[in-house]
Amino acid sequence: MDAVYLLILFALYGLSHALVRSLARLRDKP
Amino acid sequence: MNAAVMFYLLLATVLGLALLCVRPLGGYIADVMEGRPTLALRVGGRFEGALYRLSGVDARREMSWSEYAIALLLFNLLGAVVVYALQRLQLHLPLNPQQLAAVSPDSSFNTAVSFITNTNWQGYSGESTMGYLVQMTGLAVQNFLSAATGIVVAIALIRGFARHTAQVIGNFWVDVTRSTLYILLPLAAVLALVLVSQGVIQNFDGYKDVTPVTATAAVPTQTLPMGPVASQESIKELGTNGGGFFNANSAHPFENPTPLTDLLEIVAILLIPFALTYTFGKMIGDTRQGWAILAAMLILLVSMILVAYYSEQHGNPLVARQGIDQVASHAQSGGNMEGKETRFGIAASSIFAAVTTGTSCGAVNTMHDSMTPLGGFVPLFLIQLGELAPGGVGTGLYTALIFAILGVFIAGLMIGRTPEYVGKKIEATEMKLASIFILTTPFIVLTGTAVAVAVAAGKAGVANPGAHGFSEILYAFSSAANNNGSAFGGLSANTPFYNLALGLAMWFGRFWPIVAALALAGSLAAKKRIPVGEGTMPTHGGLFIALLIGSILLIGVLTYVPALALGPVVEHFMLAAAR
Numbered sequence: 001m002d003a004v005y006l007l008i009l010f011a012l013y014g015l016s017h018a019l020v021r022s023l024a025r026l027r028d029k030p
Numbered sequence: 031m032n033a034a035v036m037f038y039l040l041l042a043t044v045l046g047l048a049l050l051c052v053r054p055l056g057g058y059i060a061d062v063m064e065g066r067p068t069l070a071l072r073v074g075g076r077f078e079g080a081l082y083r084l085s086g087v088d089a090r091r092e093m094s095w096s097e098y099a100i101a102l103l104l105f106n107l108l109g110a111v112v113v114y115a116l117q118r119l120q121l122h123l124p125l126n127p128q129q130l131a132a133v134s135p136d137s138s139f140n141t142a143v144s145f146i147t148n149t150n151w152q153g154y155s156g157e158s159t160m161g162y163l164v165q166m167t168g169l170a171v172q173n174f175l176s177a178a179t180g181i182v183v184a185i186a187l188i189r190g191f192a193r194h195t196a197q198v199i200g201n202f203w204v205d206v207t208r209s210t211l212y213i214l215l216p217l218a219a220v221l222a223l224v225l226v227s228q229g230v231i232q233n234f235d236g237y238k239d240v241t242p243v244t245a246t247a248a249v250p251t252q253t254l255p256m257g258p259v260a261s262q263e264s265i266k267e268l269g270t271n272g273g274g275f276f277n278a279n280s281a282h283p284f285e286n287p288t289p290l291t292d293l294l295e296i297v298a299i300l301l302i303p304f305a306l307t308y309t310f311g312k313m314i315g316d317t318r319q320g321w322a323i324l325a326a327m328l329i330l331l332v333s334m335i336l337v338a339y340y341s342e343q344h345g346n347p348l349v350a351r352q353g354i355d356q357v358a359s360h361a362q363s364g365g366n367m368e369g370k371e372t373r374f375g376i377a378a379s380s381i382f383a384a385v386t387t388g389t390s391c392g393a394v395n396t397m398h399d400s401m402t403p404l405g406g407f408v409p410l411f412l413i414q415l416g417e418l419a420p421g422g423v424g425t426g427l428y429t430a431l432i433f434a435i436l437g438v439f440i441a442g443l444m445i446g447r448t449p450e451y452v453g454k455k456i457e458a459t460e461m462k463l464a465s466i467f468i469l470t471t472p473f474i475v476l477t478g479t480a481v482a483v484a485v486a487a488g489k490a491g492v493a494n495p496g497a498h499g500f501s502e503i504l505y506a507f508s509s510a511a512n513n514n515g516s517a518f519g520g521l522s523a524n525t526p527f528y529n530l531a532l533g534l535a536m537w538f539g540r541f542w543p544i545v546a547a548l549a550l551a552g553s554l555a556a557k558k559r560i561p562v563g564e565g566t567m568p569t570h571g572g573l574f575i576a577l578l579i580g581s582i583l584l585i586g587v588l589t590y591v592p593a594l595a596l597g598p599v600v601e602h603f604m605l606a607a608a609r
Contacts, residue, residue, distance in 0.1 A: 001135035002118060006111065008139065008530075012537045013107040019542060020099045023549040026462065 033358035037339055037377035044293065044381060045328070048300040052324065055301065056308025062212045063185045063205065064313065070212040078207060085203070092198035095552025098186060099545050101202040102179060106146045106541070109172055113142040116168040117160070126161030127236035133159060140529035145169050147540035148176035148422060150266070150273030150392055150515040151532060153524035157255035157276050162234055169273060170262045174218070177269030177302075178209040180390075180424030183544050184306055185209075185313075187428045190551030191452045192314045194559040199551045213302070214269060221264035221298055229287040232260040259284055267298035270422040272392030272515040280382070280395040281371050292378050292395060299391045303327075303420035306427040314452050318570035323430050326578045330419035331388045334408045339380040341405035342366050347606060369400025380405070387412040390422030392515030399494075399502065399518040403602035406501065409516065410598060413508045415586040416471065422513065428547050430578070434569070435464050435550075437581040441567055451569060453559040460553055467546040471511045472589040474535050478507035479593065487527035493520040497604060501597035506532060511539030 061068045071078075082089045093101065117133035120126055133141070137154055144151045145168070156165070182205035189199050226232050235256040242252045259275045263285050266273060280286040286295060304324060311320025343365040345356035358364030363375040370379045379396035386393050387409035398409050412419060418429040435449075439456055442449030449456040482488030482503045492499035502521040509516055510532040517523070523532065560566075568574060 002114075005114065005135050005139040008533075009107060009110050009114070009142070012143075012534070012541075013103055016103050016537075016541045016545060017100060019545050020096050020103070020549075023463065023466075023545060024096045026459065026549075 033343065033364065033377070037343075037380075040293070040377050041332075041335060041381060044296050044300070044385075045332075047293075047297045048304050051301055052304050052308050056305035056320070057312055059181075059209075059213055059302075059305060060309045060312040062208050063181075063309070065204075065208075068212075070216070071208075074211055078211060081207060082203070087201070087203040089201060089204045092201050094197055095186070095199050095548045095555075098199055098202045099548045102183070102544065102548075103541060105175075105202070105206070106179065109146045109175060110142040113145055113168040113172060114138050116164045117141060120161045120164050123161065123163050125163035125166075125234060127234070128161070130159060130161050133164075136526040136529040137524055140533045141169075143533040143536050144515065145172035145271075145273060146176055147513050147536045148180055148269070148271055148390060148425070149510060149513040149536045149540070150271045151510055151517070151523075151536065152273055152277075152515070153529055153532070155277035156274060157237075157257075162257055165262060165275060166258055170265060173262065173265040173269050173271040173273065174210050174214050175206070177214055177265070177271065177423045178206045179544075180270075180422055181209040181213070181302070181306070182206050182424070183547055184424035184427040185309075187431055187547055187551045187554075188310050188313045190554035191310075191431075191454060193555045194453075194557060196555040197552075199548070199555050214265065217268050217298075217301070218261075218265040221268060221294065222260045224294060225260045225263055225291055228291045229283075230260040230263055230291065231256060231284045232258050234258060255284070263295075264298070266393055267295045267391065268301065268423075270299055270303065270389045270391040270425075272386065272390075272394075274393060280393045281397070286395055289373060289378065292374055292382065295393070295395075296378075296382055296385050299385050299389050299393070300420065302423045303389055303426045306424065307420070307430075310427060310431070316452070316570070319452055322570045322575055323427070323434065323578070324420070326575045326582075327388075327418060327420040327426070327430065329575070329579060330415070330582070331384065331412075334388065334412055334419070335381055335384040338384050338401075338405050338408040339377060341402045341408070342376045342380050344402075346402060366400075366402050366405065369397030371395060383409050384412060386516060387514055388417065388419040388421070390417045390425055390513050390515075392509065394516050397519050398505075398516060399520045403598045403605055406518065407594070407598040407602070410501070410505050410508060411586070411590070411594070413505075413512045413514045413516075414472075414475070414590045414594075415582055416468075417512050417514060418582065425513070429467075429543075432464050432467050432547065432550065433581050433585075434574075434578055435460060436468065436585075437574070437577040438567065438569065439464075440581060441577055445567075447565060447567075450560055450566065453562070454554050454557050455560060460550060463546050463550040463553065467543045467550070468585060470542045470546070471539050472585075474511040474539050475504075475507045476589075476593065478511065478531055478535050479504050482507065482528075482531065485527070487525065488531075491522040491525060491528055493522065497597055497601040501601065504593055504597050507535055510535035513540050 117138040307324040311317030
């Protein structure tokens with residue numbers, strides 16, 4: 001179960017990182 | 031002295047002390063975060079420099095908003111992994127005199143996310159779950175670092191307004207180091223010493239078995255938990271964290287022994303959130319802007335304190351109908367004393383309940399679940415408004431600023447001018463980011479609550495069926511998503527379902543708005559500054575304050591009234607109808 005919860009933590013980070021990338025593209029649109 | 035008079039005196043004292051510190055503390059925070067050679071930076075500069083050299087940080091290099099955001103996320107992910115590991119390994123670690131076992135994986139996950147997000151939701155009972163090392167190096171450390179995270183996001187957004195045609199908003203590592211070293215640590219150290227002088231315990235002793243005055247043959251002794259409480263208590267309040275060493279939190283006599291410590295703890299909760307409004311004004315070169323934000327926060331907070339106090343002092347109508355005297359007098363506090371400490375009474379409990387949820391603290395000196403329906407509505411509604419009256423350290427200010435952007439946008443639509451705020455045009459990108467910020471949390475609250483009331487695992491945690499049970503679930507998700515951490519205590523939340531669901535709510539409720547706020551900071555920093563002209567709407571007067579409050583209430587009411595109607599509102603009417 002430790003692996004599951006640690007994986008969830010990393011997935012949460014990954015989703016948040018993806019949000020950063022997505023909003024960076026939002027800003028770049030004319 | 032009349033109870034109401036004492037309440038007003040206490041309220042005036044609390045607010046007076048906190049407001050007295052706004053200018054000096056707010057100015058100091060601005061100086062520290064802008065790197066001016068204050069005494070603190072001169073004294074601590076070498077140590078600070080050594081930290082950067084050890085960790086390979088180039089303090090002179092600033093970051094774009096996306097670099098800043100990723101550094102913040104990585105920092106917090108690392109914190110979560112460390113806190114998770116400490117809990118799972120605690121049986122093998124020192125400073126665990128009670129030999130408390132490893133915390134379960136789901137509870138460890140929930141607590142790790144809880145403390146890195148400044149929520150400090152505690153599904154566990156501290157004295158029967160956490161050893162001293164975990165409390166100190168895991169939880170108390172995150173109390174500092176999560177508070178620092180909130181402060182630096184606010185500072186980054188302020189820089190977005192203050193700078194123009196800039197591509198950078200600061201260095202995350204420098205900001206978080208300075209806010210911890212020069213703001214949080216000194217304040218927490220002083221408050222901890224004061225608390226110790228008043229009886230808050232600070233030791234590494236094992237729990238003590240004592241013979242109580244009311245000892246009986248069946249219960250000859252009582253076990254008193256011990257621990258390094260004062261050092262955690264101070265940052266718990268100052269950093270608007272809220273996570274108590276003990277389950278009873280600030281109702282426990284070892285955390286909050288006297289009315290004086292209670293007063294100091296309330297002031298400590300308000301200190302930095304109030305001060306940051308002045309920091310905002312100073313950094314953008316117009317302190318009137320900060321005072322306007324503070325005024326809006328105060329109006330909201332004081333209004334809700336009054337509702338809480340009068341609801342609790344009025345008491346339970348069912349009790350009154352039994353002919354039981356609930357009037358305050360020299361012999362009794364009167365009103366609804368269920369769940370409250372007699373050393374605090376109605377006034378201090380009501381003020382604490384409103385302050386802890388108007389900020390993002392979540393510490394409690396009274397059990398919110400035992401408040402009257404309207405009394406309990408106050409903390410719930412303050413959380414749902416977005417916790418900006420005055421909000422948590424950093425989070426309150428950046429939330430208020432984003433609502434200010436929304437407000438000037440609405441005003442701009444009304445008068446047909448491009449909205450602008452403190453010299454920056456508010457355009458489509460800014461409104462998209464502000465919308466993402468404002469809507470993320472309510473989405474999490476309402477979705478989480480809907481799922482929990484629909485599935486068996488969610489309903490299983492409810493101890494009080496009906497409207498109050500619904501309120502408990504709604505409160506849990508509101509508290510988690512808004513990173514408050516307080517609870518309506520009747521919900522059994524230390525289950526795999528709630529530990530996971532609330533953990534997800536806390537993460538998304540904290541970091542997704544933060545990412546939007548940092549993106550907004552980057553967008554604003556890149557803009558040119560527009561000089562004040564004849565058509566510029568003033569954002570420091572009464573009209574703006576009303577606009578800001580109106581925007582906040584509009585979003586809060588539109589979003590939550592249906593849910594509130596199913597919980598505290600219907601419970602209030604049921605109580606009045608004596609059903």
